[in-house]
Amino acid sequence: MCVAALAGVLSAGAQAPASSPVPHAAGTVKAVTGPDLTVTTATGDYTVSVPAAAKILDVAPGSKDLKSATPGQLSDIAVGDKVLVTGTVGDAGTSLTAQRIILMKSAAIADAHAAEAAAWAQGGGGIVKSVNAGTGTIVISSALKTVTIQTAATTIVRRYSGDSVRFDDAVVSTLGAIQPGDQLRVRGTKSADGSSVQADEIVTGSFRNFSGTIASINGTAGTLTLKDLATKKTVTVAVTPNSDVRRIPADAAARVAMRVKGGAAGAPAGAGGGPGGGGDSADAGQRRAGRAGMDLSQMLSRLPTETLGGLKMGEAVMIVATSPAGQSNAATAITLLAGVEPILAASPAGETMTLSPWSMGGGAPDGGGGAPQ
Numbered sequence: 273m274c275v276a277a278l279a280g281v282l283s284a285g286a287q288a289p290a291s292s293p294v295p296h297a298a299g300t301v302k303a304v305t306g307p308d309l310t311v312t313t314a315t316g317d318y319t320v321s322v323p324a325a326a327k328i329l330d331v332a333p334g335s336k337d338l339k340s341a342t343p344g345q346l347s348d349i350a351v352g353d354k355v356l357v358t359g360t361v362g363d364a365g366t367s368l369t370a371q372r373i374i375l376m377k378s379a380a381i382a383d384a385h386a387a388e389a390a391a392w393a394q395g396g397g398g399i400v401k402s403v404n405a406g407t408g409t410i411v412i413s414s415a416l417k418t419v420t421i422q423t424a425a426t427t428i429v430r431r432y433s434g435d436s437v438r439f440d441d442a443v444v445s446t447l448g449a450i451q452p453g454d455q456l457r458v459r460g461t462k463s464a465d466g467s468s469v470q471a472d473e474i475v476t477g478s479f480r481n482f483s484g485t486i487a488s489i490n491g492t493a494g495t496l497t498l499k500d501l502a503t504k505k506t507v508t509v510a511v512t513p514n515s516d517v518r519r520i521p522a523d524a525a526a527r528v529a530m531r532v533k534g535g536a537a538g539a540p541a542g543a544g545g546g547p548g549g550g551g552d553s554a555d556a557g558q559r560r561a562g563r564a565g566m567d568l569s570q571m572l573s574r575l576p577t578e579t580l581g582g583l584k585m586g587e588a589v590m591i592v593a594t595s596p597a598g599q600s601n602a603a604t605a606i607t608l609l610a611g612v613e614p615i616l617a618a619s620p621a622g623e624t625m626t627l628s629p630w631s632m633g634g635g636a637p638d639g640g641g642g643a644p645q
């Protein structure tokens with residue numbers, strides 16, 4: 273994303289006449305050796321010679337042009353920084369003699385990611401209950417409460433599609449594309465009581481949740497089948513290299529199961545039911561399951577990774593997936609969590625225990641960092 277941003281800065285800056293195309297390379301600094309840089313780009317490594325006369329401009333992440341750029345020098349450039357190098361006319365192959373280097377420092381990128389991650393985490397998210405495109409209002413169910421998302425003409429609306437929850441793959445969209453049941457994340461200003469958010473940016477997507485026992489595994493095709501506890505239907509799920517496959521250790525699964533039952537941290541069984549007890553009611557059970565589901569989504573990124581080959585027939589899994597249009601019995605896994613037998617056994621209903629397609633514990637919507645990944 274930052275390399276693309278640098279390319280945008282370049283297009284906004286001064287360009288050579290069309291009759292004299294200027295070669296350039298954008299990427300990450302791999303090595304700094306004296307007056308030379310090795311830059312890794314999407315097409316391979318470039319060797320960049322930096323003469324004393326080369327202009328180096330340091331830009332902040334998010335910059336749209338060079339107006340706020342500050343002059344730099346070769347010693348400012350370090351491994352891991354993002355650069356866009358304008359070369360000398362006539363350069364060819366994988367060697368460039370720099371005329372200008374636009375520099376984006378890795379530390380500044382990390383700080384920007386952290387700030388945006390915090391903003392997404394503060395905004396929160398949930399399941400869409402209703403959308404009023406006329407008033408620009410979206411109502412979501414978030415954990416145990418209802419939150420109103422207020423949008424404006426300046427609010428950025430993005431939507432995930434296909435089998436990816438990478439922010440880079442989300443496309444610019446409209447409120448009209450958002451449907452009840454969609455999952456939503458918001459970045460913006462939350463009211464003091466947390467009941468509303470004035471949205472600067474929202475990202476939504478339509479995802480499916482499955483929980484059940486693996487009936488078969490086809491390693492060659494990269495698929496598994498399971499009978500979903502909620503729908504009682506058998507579904508085929510593709511597990512791709514982009515799928516985030518994790519396994520929860522037995523002790524962690526037991527702790528989440530205790531939370532579902534209302535026994536976490538030594539609390540009595542009815543502790544989760546609100547004032548006056550009520551811990552044995554179906555509503556209280558669903559509330560506890562909702563809290564436990566949030567805990568599970570928050571810990572996902574810290575759990576050990578797993579592979580399709582490491583899964584076993586008969587074990588229970590929880591899956592967040594996308595489905596091709598019109599194919600209700602086929603899906604592609606976004607997130608798959610194994611080792612969840614005690615959690616599903618403790619849940620008052622299989623469908624109440626679901627995962628988020630993105631990390632609910634913070635970070636950009638895809639958990640990949642804020643520029644966003």
